[in-house]
Amino acid sequence: MANLLELAKEIVAAHASQTPMSSQELIAEISEVYATLQAIEKGEVVTVEKTEAVQEEEPVVSKRKAFGKDKITCMICGKSMKTLARHLKTAHDLKPGEYRKRFGIPRTQPLAARAYSESRKQMAIDLGLGEGLAKARAARGKGKKKG
Numbered sequence: 001m002a003n004l005l006e007l008a009k010e011i012v013a014a015h016a017s018q019t020p021m022s023s024q025e026l027i028a029e030i031s032e033v034y035a036t037l038q039a040i041e042k043g044e045v046v047t048v049e050k051t052e053a054v055q056e057e058e059p060v061v062s063k064r065k066a067f068g069k070d071k072i073t074c075m076i077c078g079k080s081m082k083t084l085a086r087h088l089k090t091a092h093d094l095k096p097g098e099y100r101k102r103f104g105i106p107r108t109q110p111l112a113a114r115a116y117s118e119s120r121k122q123m124a125i126d127l128g129l130g131e132g133l134a135k136a137r138a139a140r141g142k143g144k145k146k147g
Helices: 002-018 023-042 085-092 096-103 114-127 129-146
Strands: none
Touching: 002 023, 085 096, 114 129
């Protein structure tokens, strides 16, 4: 019994060193780990119950720090980049809308660094892309009025 209790204590101490826990959580985890170790020693099959389904994890960085001028930081993993949409899909299998909902980000907030958005906007202006769009809209508007 003492060996199992010592082992449970070491396991919980290792977990608690990486995860902040209240005293009640520590006590509950020690008893849970101890009971699991006892069951394993007796040769019983141990099943893990998922009582806490999908717990919303705290963001790695605050919303304020996540959206910078030169970079945007993923609130899930803390990685910084110029634009977030591709990273969300490849690294976390999330759509931008799901990410926004998860962290309460408004739809008006772009998921790209401000400097990146500004440089892309300036490039579009320099290439005259806005003028072509305006001409196309005007032509389309004239076509609808005739029909």
